[in-house]
Amino acid sequence: MDAGTGRLGPLILAEGMGYRYRSGRTGLGPVSFSVGPGEIVTAIGPNGSGKSTLLRLLATDLRPTVGSLSLLNERVRGSVRRLRPRIGYAPDSPRHFAHLTARESVRFFAGLRRSRDGRGGACVSELFAAFGLEEVGDVPVSELSFGMRRKLLLVETLAVRPPLLLLDEPTVGLDPAGTRALEEAVRERAAAGGAAMIATNDTRAASRWAHRILFLHRGLIAIDAPLAELLHRLEGKTTIEIEIDGTLRPDYDRERTRSTWELETVPGAESVRRAVSSDGRGEAIVVQSTRGSAPLPELLTRLLTEGISITRVRVREPELGDLFHGVTGEPPELSADLPSPERP
Amino acid sequence: MSLAVFAVEWRIALRRRRLMAFNVATPVLLVAPLALGGAPAYHASATYAVLFVLFGTFGSTIPLLREADTGPLRRIILSGFPEPALVVERMIAGTTLDFLQLLPAMVLVLGAGRAGVTVWTAVVPALFLALLTANLVGLWVAAFAASMAEGALLAAVLSLFLLHGSGVFRTPAPGSLGAQIEMILPYRPLHEVFLAGAQGVAPQGGWDMLPATAVLVLFLLASTALSSSLLERISATPR
Numbered sequence: 001m002d003a004g005t006g007r008l009g010p011l012i013l014a015e016g017m018g019y020r021y022r023s024g025r026t027g028l029g030p031v032s033f034s035v036g037p038g039e040i041v042t043a044i045g046p047n048g049s050g051k052s053t054l055l056r057l058l059a060t061d062l063r064p065t066v067g068s069l070s071l072l073n074e075r076v077r078g079s080v081r082r083l084r085p086r087i088g089y090a091p092d093s094p095r096h097f098a099h100l101t102a103r104e105s106v107r108f109f110a111g112l113r114r115s116r117d118g119r120g121g122a123c124v125s126e127l128f129a130a131f132g133l134e135e136v137g138d139v140p141v142s143e144l145s146f147g148m149r150r151k152l153l154l155v156e157t158l159a160v161r162p163p164l165l166l167l168d169e170p171t172v173g174l175d176p177a178g179t180r181a182l183e184e185a186v187r188e189r190a191a192a193g194g195a196a197m198i199a200t201n202d203t204r205a206a207s208r209w210a211h212r213i214l215f216l217h218r219g220l221i222a223i224d225a226p227l228a229e230l231l232h233r234l235e236g237k238t239t240i241e242i243e244i245d246g247t248l249r250p251d252y253d254r255e256r257t258r259s260t261w262e263l264e265t266v267p268g269a270e271s272v273r274r275a276v277s278s279d280g281r282g283e284a285i286v287v288q289s290t291r292g293s294a295p296l297p298e299l300l301t302r303l304l305t306e307g308i309s310i311t312r313v314r315v316r317e318p319e320l321g322d323l324f325h326g327v328t329g330e331p332p333e334l335s336a337d338l339p340s341p342e343r344p
Numbered sequence: 345m346s347l348a349v350f351a352v353e354w355r356i357a358l359r360r361r362r363l364m365a366f367n368v369a370t371p372v373l374l375v376a377p378l379a380l381g382g383a384p385a386y387h388a389s390a391t392y393a394v395l396f397v398l399f400g401t402f403g404s405t406i407p408l409l410r411e412a413d414t415g416p417l418r419r420i421i422l423s424g425f426p427e428p429a430l431v432v433e434r435m436i437a438g439t440t441l442d443f444l445q446l447l448p449a450m451v452l453v454l455g456a457g458r459a460g461v462t463v464w465t466a467v468v469p470a471l472f473l474a475l476l477t478a479n480l481v482g483l484w485v486a487a488f489a490a491s492m493a494e495g496a497l498l499a500a501v502l503s504l505f506l507l508h509g510s511g512v513f514r515t516p517a518p519g520s521l522g523a524q525i526e527m528i529l530p531y532r533p534l535h536e537v538f539l540a541g542a543q544g545v546a547p548q549g550g551w552d553m554l555p556a557t558a559v560l561v562l563f564l565l566a567s568t569a570l571s572s573s574l575l576e577r578i579s580a581t582p583r
Contacts, residue, residue, distance in 0.1 A: 059422060060422065061418070061422055079572075081424050081426060081427075082424070083424070084422055084423060084424030085423060085424035086424075087422075089422055091415070091419075093415070095414060095415025095416050095418070095419055096415075096416060097352065097356055097411075097416050098414075099356045099359045099360055100352070100355065100356065100359075104352075104355065108348060108352050109419060109420075109423065111346070111348055112346075112348055112420060112423040112424075112425045113423050113424065140359075
């Protein structure tokens with residue numbers, strides 16, 4: 001167990017926690033969940049679903065307006081000054097003193113926590129190297145690109161090895177090396193007994209490092225499940241996208257499509273819908289398959305027989321991003337498999 | 345106290361050399377026509393007091409609001425750095441920086457007025473007293489301002505009221521409530537020093553700094569006691 005996590009128990013425990021903005025708009029919840037030592041939890045969901053509000057609550061940037069929250073085995077109420085040095089929070093946008101150099105900035109922000117907590121902090125140079133910041137160590141923050149400032153923020157957050165990591169959209173603006181360094185650092189923290197909550201819509205990154213997924217929708221938790229279980233649920237849901245030259249005739253609406261081409265009668269083709277092509281200029285026919293790419297030859301044959309010119313075919317294996325369709329209802333392929341959001 | 349915030353304030357100020365030069369040159373250029381042009385002592389000293397106090401107040405309010413908008417202030421608070429220490433370090437850093445930036449203008453004012461030794465010895469505590477007060481006023485203004493423009497307006501209005509209460513624009517009748525208020529306001533000693541310096545005489549009796557110092561200490565204690573609420577108001581989004 002890591003020295004900073006205290007006794008065993010959930011590092012995050014939210015019970016009926018919610019937040020309402022001054023305008024009366026609900027930002028989050030109520031939600032209930034817990035995160036234990038060693039866990040990496042990813043919060044995903046559409047824009048405005050409450051991910052950043054959730055992280056701000058966990059970072060004690062906001063206080064719950066309903067319910068309760070415990071962090072690192074301490075109930076969040078009254079003064080939270082003692083808790084804060086043990087929470088590493090990287091907000092969704094890099095916020096620095098523009099006139100400090102990168103190295104000075106790390107020394108300052110990491111030093112603020114270290115001076116309160118007396119732990120960690122020996123890994124700044126390693127983190128600089130891992131994130132590719134060595135060459136810009138003496139460059140003023142104002143001259144760094146967005147991606148570099150994002151990396152700097154992550155280094156500042158990770159440098160003191162906090163037991164609880166809260167990262168809001170951490171991969172935005174990061175190059176592959178930076179994403180890899182972040183992934184390793186987060187895993188290292190979890191392995192040391194810490195926990196991480198990451199808000200992101202980078203579902204590929206989430207698939208690689210998350211142990212558990214919290215899917216937020218309209219401020220509520222629609223799904224709280226281990227990553228492996230979710231991927232298992234999505235198994236066998238291959239998507240076949242067939243892009244066509246030009247657009248379909250107006251009378252080829254969904255019903256018409258089904259009756260004319262009978263694409264849904266192709267073995268393995270579960271659902272058929274029309275969509276905009278990848279270049280945004282044409283149309284595409286999207287088929288959800290339960291038999292991988294097996295239905296593809298028959299689908300193509302039927303379309304070609306109708307005289308439709310095909311420009312591109314793409315077969316996509318199921319991924320975490322497909323959850324969006326399932327939960328938000330657009331398109332509805334997976335909705336039958338997934339539970340409804342919990343209700344207050 | 346780690347002095348991390350004090351050190352970073354100084355580091356940033358020293359790095360912004362153009363702004364530093366501007367902050368030194370502007371007061372000098374503003375006081376020069378009065379100090380060298382033979383302006384009446386009473387008018388000149390009022391102008392100096394207004395200029396120096398506004399310099400300190402704006403210099404506190406505007407950076408606080410800017411850092412609240414751009415985010416680093418919130419990050420410092422969320423790091424768990426003690427709010428009272430943050431306020432004290434920041435106020436001391438702001439005051440010492442203001443002091444050094446205003447020193448050339450102060451030297452010009454007192455030098456041109458052929459001030460005596462008593463004025464020169466009184467100027468350091470008087471200026472420090474006024475600038476620390478102005479920085480604290482700037483902190484409170486930032487806490488109640490919704491934007492930088494609002495902060496500038498509030499800082500100007502509040503400072504002018506306090507300067508008025510300090511006897512800068514008029515002399516209250518002896519024994520009146522106004523006279524009692526004047527005695528305790530921390531801007532009064534600075535104005536008295538300017539007046540004496542501009543007249544080339546020793547400061548008048550009765551400008552003992554003790555009451556004003558006591559008020560400043562209380563103001564500082566109140567600000568640190570309420571530092572958490574004040575900084576929360578300044579840095580929270582939306583403000």
